Amino acid sequence: MINRRNFLTTVAIGTASAAALAACGTGSSTTAGETGSAESPVTINYTWWGNDDRATRTRKAIELFEAKNKDIKVNGNFTDFAGYWQKRATEAAGGGLPDVMQWDLSYLRDYGQRNQLLDLSTVKINTDAFEKSLLPSGQIKGKTYGIPTSTNAFAVYYNPEKLASLGIAEPDGSWNYKEFNAFLTEVGAKGNGALFGGTDYTGVWWMFNVWLRQNNIEAFTEDGKLGFTKDDLKKWWNLNSDLRGTPALISEERATQLAPKSPFGSNVTATEVTWDNFMAGYLADSGAKELKLVPVPSDDKDNLGLFLKPSMLMVASAKTKYKDAAARFIDFMVNDPEVGQIFKTSRGVPASKTQRDGTTFEGTDKLVVDYEKSIEKYLKDAPEPPIVGFGTLEASFKRISSDLNFGKVTVDGAADAWFKEAEDLIKQNA
């Protein structure tokens, strides 16, 4: 009988056993995870990084997916790139990663090797329409942790209108580093404080990686060590040392204040060296009518060091309860032609042929596709997923080279500092 004294105990036991029964229900479901129906759809969480432009496009894609899959609802969420990884780390620690996530190659090993991501070869995702050389970049030790949505390549962006207003001829991209530096200097000199040549390109890890490849050096060895020497890094940071502090490069003071917008997107620089899929973002940020792309400089005319990288990957959490729904959403995002129509080249050039062929590329999007076609003969293999902790190294590369621009360190000091951090990190994760 329930009296005042044992009333609470009774309620507590009742609640606990109900929860236990519910837990049994979860445990007995199939390996596909829980599935929903049109009447009671399951909800999966999806998260991505990017600007407002990407958010609008992604929401459109999600609506389309929900219209086609009445049994699944997708709850979308986004942040900027830097905050994105701190959030994921916190979630992973608490065991609560979102079901499906947009992912970057830099962090694939960190989470894949540590069993946080679902092996996508165990679920149904169609990869027939993918270039066979591209898929390994989402694989580690025989497991598929990520499916590339699209590819991107390194390029030099420029704003033709800005160049014309200064009376500077448009570049054709057949330049070496000396010529490129001279070009930046000319823009800076004629820009008269209102327009700078560009952002310091030696602060970008992937451009350094391109330069290493131009010199036939691999950034990382097979066994996860550094493939280049401190002297290589010094040589790299010395490439434009006479440009630092001149109008050829935007000062770090200005660039810091524009963040999180890029100087190029803010119309303060005439060029930017970065991935070719930033086109849509730059157009939206800058409001420019047209932006153009040319290949990166190289001192070896036959070796531009370029490669196609998966610009982003789709991954699922290893702990997701809705494997089937997650797989269907990923399949949709990478293969569906209509998704291609929504994103155009803003994620990069679609990696799946089905999606690529189903997308019409016009105007600036066509420029991106044409650019990747134009460099086809220079392309080398996509890089493998970089070493564990690479995201940290990439961030410290940027930070230390910004210290270089602030004049806080010398090139030698900067190289020492980065190597110390890198060696420490490699030792730490060994």
Add this chain to the structure above:
Amino acid sequence: MTQSPTLSRRSASPSAPAPRKSKRSGADARAGYTFLLPWLLGFIALTVGPMVSSLYLSFTNYNLFEPPKWIGLDNYTTLFQDERFLQSVGVTTSYVVFGTPLKLAAALAIAMLLNSARKGQGFYRSAFYAPSLIGASVSIAIVWKAMFGDSGPVDQGLSFFGINLGGWVGNPDMTIPMMILLTVWQFGAPMVIFLAGLKQIPADLYEAASMDGAGPIRKFLNITWPMLSPVVFFNLLMETIHAFQIFNSAYIISNGEGGPAGSTLFYTLYLYLRGFSDFRMGYASAMAWLLLIVVGIITLVIFKTSKSWVHYSGDAK
């Protein structure tokens, strides 16, 4: 709600009657602990537990995903060879050393202005207190960033007077002054406590001093300061500890990176980056414990020195 720290030690003097002992005391204690239980459980589960585990983690190499590996004192010894760590110590120290006294001085000055009986004092008190309610919020940090940016109001205002500093946000030499201004602006909490303290100083002391021909400075040094010293002591302690914990505004203003050139790399921000960007939770835990120890020592030092400058009204001197 806020009661100023007592100016008198009389209440704690040994002459107070000892609590009466009765048979009911056992039952009272039980009832007391029962009422305390919800808080006690929370305290043990949410504060003591995590603290103990972070103490353990500080002796390990722990990356969140794999089980922690015991490495002894390695984290603590590598800290002192880590240039960024030393930088974060420097940044935080300069913030605490310059920011706290300035904030307290501002709070005391405003409190003295508000202590006089004038019309509308209630309104002014609320108005001056308001910044400390919203000051730690995300939106204020964003406003601060915009105000001190290139061609922001501060830059334009200073340029009007011929001072061309440019934006403070991107200038490594100006970010600490900017952060200090942000904390000084939030003087509300210590101000209210100062105000309460000022109200407890007997007016006849000032009257007597005036009769003897003491000027305002004399009155401040010989009456206000000694009478207020327990409150100054309390505020100094709280604000120093508080200043060491700065995080939110630095995180937002520097986009979570501690830039430009590491000039806003506060201790807690570096701790966070080490833990959640670099996955080095053991290292971050060691930093947290070191901070706790250092803040503890500083508190102790302030307590020790207080004997020479804090006067309680019940004391002989």
